[in-house]
Amino acid sequence: MHSLPPLEQLDAGRFDTPAILKKLASASRQLAELKGIAAAIPNQDILINTLGLQEAKASSEIENIITTHDELFKDDVLPEAFANPAAKEVLRYRQALRIGFDLVRSSGLITSNQIVEIQSELERNNAGFRKLPGTALKDGAGRTVYTPPQDPAEIVALMRGLERFINEPDLFAVDPLIKMALIHHQFESIHPFYDGNGRTGRIVNVLYLVKEGLLDSPVLYLSSYIMRNKADYYRLLQTVRTENRWEEWVLYLLEAVQQTAAQTIGTINAIKAALADYKQRIRAGYKFYSQDLINNLFMHPYTKIEFIQRDLQLSRLTATKYLDALAEGGFVRKQKVGRSNYYVNLALTAILQGDGA
Known part of the structure; x- marks a missing residue:
């Protein structure tokens, strides 16, 4: 020993x-x-x-x-x-x-x-x-x-x-x-x-x-x-x-x-750029834009209606409407599992999957 x-x-x-x-x-x-x-x-x-x-x-x-x-x-x-x-x-x-x-x-x-x-x-x-x-x-x-x-x-x-x-x-x-x-x-x-x-x-x-x-x-x-x-x-x-x-x-x-x-700096810079891009385009194109919405989308690589409801204090119907609109706009991809849906943040997941971690 x-x-x-x-x-x-x-x-x-x-x-x-x-x-x-x-x-x-x-x-x-x-x-x-x-x-x-x-x-x-x-x-x-x-x-x-x-x-x-x-x-x-x-x-x-x-x-x-x-x-x-x-x-x-x-x-x-x-x-x-x-x-x-x-x-x-x-x-x-x-x-x-x-x-x-x-x-x-x-x-x-x-x-x-x-x-x-x-x-x-x-x-x-x-x-x-x-x-x-x-x-x-x-x-x-x-x-x-x-x-x-x-x-x-x-x-x-x-x-x-x-x-x-x-x-x-x-x-x-x-x-x-x-x-x-x-x-x-x-x-x-x-x-x-x-x-x-x-x-x-x-x-x-x-x-x-x-x-x-x-x-x-x-x-x-x-x-x-x-x-x-x-x-x-x-x-x-x-x-x-x-x-x-x-x-x-x-x-x-x-x-x-x-x-x-150095690797983490690259990842953070990429997240920062994606955040700014989503913020600018969602603010310009959607009346429901809010900073809380952006935060939610980047807090969870895959988000769901319940997360949006909780973080933005919305009804289920309104949260669903927001996410479906963002899916149509190409910001997220809607995926169905059984009776549930989740929404993939396309920019964020590409960054996290591509940085070698």
Whole structure:
């Protein structure tokens, strides 16, 4: 079993290498640009809802929970009509991300209890930290490659130590992006839960960026890079444990931040352009135009009459009339399932399906 000393015992100077400092500068620049561009969207819920789903999809895919965008969007709009277990798991991830975001925003902290709450939402159980021995991480051939701490008291103590490391900046004075990489590794190595460790840890990544003020909302979908470079992710997690090779691991996550920040900027700019286009054309052509209507269309890649009724305070008949008119105008496509209809935002779904997440 691998011992897990507190992260603050590391030599902070080992992260001052030319390669890390160079990559840190470019990742920080991209992230700052993303923060500014995201802030320009007046309704942040649009981004949290849509980009949160992109992150949920990619992070779940790392754990071989595979869904298409269409399956996800359908399950989101008509859960009773589409019984897709994988899609429901991904939607729970987005909900766990939202819960975590609300907790961090209200407390300014990331605590062990909050992490338990996030994992509980993901896994739909209240098992909490592991209390029974027997957890081991295996490779594709079934060989044990890593045995995390087994003693329940040690797991609790390690998580308390990680909580201090996350929330006490003076404990280890390095850049927050470097610190995020260290936190993620320590969390995955503690492996505190029976299930959902990887996905919970990846939620903590983006919440830490929010906590540190590097993002205002959890819009960076870091998991898309990890999914594309999955073998390296697991290899580098392991080489830190076996060879104490931190530099490659830190560089990997800095590269992930840089690439996914650039990707997210592109997605947000495309959403912003589509929003402006729909707003201009609907305002010019339809008397029922309202900002609440635009918000609804971009909050839900697939929307339905009930969403419009709720958000615009309309009767069912009026909401149906509005959506059918927008379908005739080519803004949405009407789809029928049984006795229900849903409406596909053509511009938004094209953006979300085409950005590689």
